Amino acid sequence: LEMKLFFSKHWLFAAMTCEISEPGDWVRVDIGRESVVIVRKKDGEVAAYHNTCRHRGSRICQEERGHAGRLVCPYHQWTYG
Numbered sequence: 001l002e003m004k005l006f007f008s009k010h011w012l013f014a015a016m017t018c019e020i021s022e023p024g025d026w027v028r029v030d031i032g033r034e035s036v037v038i039v040r041k042k043d044g045e046v047a048a049y050h051n052t053c054r055h056r057g058s059r060i061c062q063e064e065r066g067h068a069g070r071l072v073c074p075y076h077q078w079t080y081g
């Protein structure tokens with residue numbers, strides 16, 4: 001009920017930009033059943049993506065944070081730039 005009435009209707013704090021200061025840095029944020037990966041892209045912009053593989057829906061990032069040139073799905077190794 002909280003997810004429906006509160007969390008889905010308001011902006012939520014996810015992370016500070018200093019946590020992903022370098023290109024390739026990422027943090028995982030779980031909100032209810034949803035999981036999001038926030039990344040610092042090569043061009044310096046910040047982007048957020050569903051933490052779900054396009055192949056079979058596996059969670060791509062298992063750790064809370066990291067640094068990678070490409071994110072690799074642990075299931076069948078699809079990669080995301």
Ligand code: FES
Binds near residue numbers: 055058
């Ligand atoms: S589920 Fe990610 S590569 Fe298959």
